[in-house]
Amino acid sequence: MARKRTLAVLMALSSAVAVGCSSEDVKRTGYETLQNIREQRCQEGVAADCRERQSYQAYRQQIEGTQRWR
Numbered sequence: 001m002a003r004k005r006t007l008a009v010l011m012a013l014s015s016a017v018a019v020g021c022s023s024e025d026v027k028r029t030g031y032e033t034l035q036n037i038r039e040q041r042c043q044e045g046v047a048a049d050c051r052e053r054q055s056y057q058a059y060r061q062q063i064e065g066t067q068r069w070r
Contacts, residue, residue, distance in 0.1 A: 009037075012029060012033060027056075035054075
């Protein structure tokens with residue numbers, strides 16, 4: 001099951017790059033895909049970490065804030 005998801009993510013990212021999406025679009029798509037998978041696992045009761053979904057913009061701001069302090 002996890003292999004199918006991983007393959008689907010890789011195919012989606014490859015397709016996005018082939019179509020000419022920017023690297024930021026690819027990053028956003030990858031992030032959203034992983035969020036969808038995490039949310040699905042929570043609904044199935046498989047995952048223990050079921051935090052509220054964080055937007056990509058909030059995630060980027062958090063990452064950029066963390067990198068400033070390094």
